[in-house]
Amino acid sequence: MSFQAYLDTIEDRTGLTPRELLAVARERGLDAPGTKAGQVVTWFADEYGLGRGHAMAFWHVLTKGPQISGKHVGSGGTHADASSTLWLDGRATRPS
Template sequence: MSFQAYLDTIEKKTGLTPREILAIAAERGLDTPPLKPAAIVDWLKDDYGLGRGHAMALVHVIKNGPTISEKHVGTDGVHSDASTELWLDGAASNPAAGQA
């Protein structure tokens, strides 16, 4: 699953865009150093039923912003992403939707 697909699945499971979840994390103080991934994972599991993999995708975005490594960009594998920039404003509004 691509990194963007993780975020899109999180939106489907929670009804919230990744940006909305980031705002809630900020309200809870979960985005301030030192970042505590376990606290974020526990919160996402308890409040939204997200598993560790999806939660860790959000931990990455909370820690690093919407940029990912070029490692899988443009590859043919299942983890291939179209860009190093992740779309946080909802799958339906993603201008790159349908492009691969």
Template sequence: MSFQAYLDAIETKTGLTPRQLLDEATARGFGPGTKATPIIQWLKEDHDLGRGHAMAMVHVITKGDRISTKHVGSDGSHADASDRLWLDGKESMPAEW
């Protein structure tokens, strides 16, 4: 599953875009420098996300919308088309993304 696919699945499960979850996390004081554990606990308690999906959001919350280029354009199961993640909802994602 690509990184973007994880974020899309999170949106399907929670009804919230990754950007909305990021805004909620920021309001709770989570951001760069926050350890994964409190973010994972919050996402489990409030949104019933499992560890894998929560870790995708941990990355977005602590590191932003950029990912390593090592998976971009690869043929692996974790391949992404871009080194940027779309956070504003899968329905609004531009076709060229």
């Protein structure tokens, strides 16, 4: 599954865009120095029934922003993304 596919599934399951979830994470203090990925894993599991893969994809965005490695961009593989910049404003507004 690509990073973007993880984010799209997170949006489907939570009803929140990745950008909206970033705001929730900040309100909860999950963007503070020293916060562990496991805290996001627990949050996603407890509140949304999402697993570790989804939580780790979000953790990447929370800690590193929307840029991802170009390693899989356009590779055609299982984890291929169309762009090295993830769309955070929801699939309905994503340019084609």
